[in-house]
Amino acid sequence: MKQWREKIKWTTLFVLCALAVRAQDGNAGIQDANQKVRSYxxxxxxxxxxxxxxxxxxxxxxxxxxxxxxxxxxxxxxxxxxxxxxxxxxxxxxxxxxxxx
Missing domain, CATH: 1.20.58 (Methane Monooxygenase Hydroxylase; Chain G, domain 1)
Known part of the structure; x- marks a missing residue:
């Protein structure tokens, strides 16, 4: 049981780190979409x-x-x-x- 907790902890930590690296600025994305729509x-x-x-x-x-x-x-x-x-x-x-x- 202790090994499963350890695996879950490390998997969760790995996923959170990966998400933090892939996270983008939401405001910049909205501004980019706004500019693209206005260009059309x-x-x-x-x-x-x-x-x-x-x-x-x-x-x-x-x-x-x-x-x-x-x-x-x-x-x-x-x-x-x-x-x-x-x-x-x-x-x-x-x-x-x-x-x-």
Whole structure:
């Protein structure tokens, strides 16, 4: 029984020493992650603006096709597509303002 205690004591000591050597500064890790996420924001916002432009073009073509087909419900469809484009732009702007970028 005494030998097991001795083995457990040395194993625990070894594990704790290994953990102390591998320990990192948590604040530095958080700052590094923050910097990496912020570095992607410019590309992400440009991507969101591009997606908004594509959605706007698709919506314009769909509304134009409905209008040429003689459908009288083009106003509702146009408002829905326009609203989705505005939503993408507003969300991107709000996220940029929220994170101070």
């Amino acid at each position: 924001f410019q590309s992400g916002t440009q991507l969101m603006y591009a997606v908004g432009a594509i959605v706007g073009l698709i919506g314009a073509v769909k509304v134009f096709n409905k209008w040429n087909a003689g459908d009288h419900d083009t106003g509702k469809v146009a408002a829905a597509w326009f609203g989705s484009c505005v939503f993408l732009v507003v969300v991107t702007t709000v996220i940029r303002a929220f994170f101070g970028i």
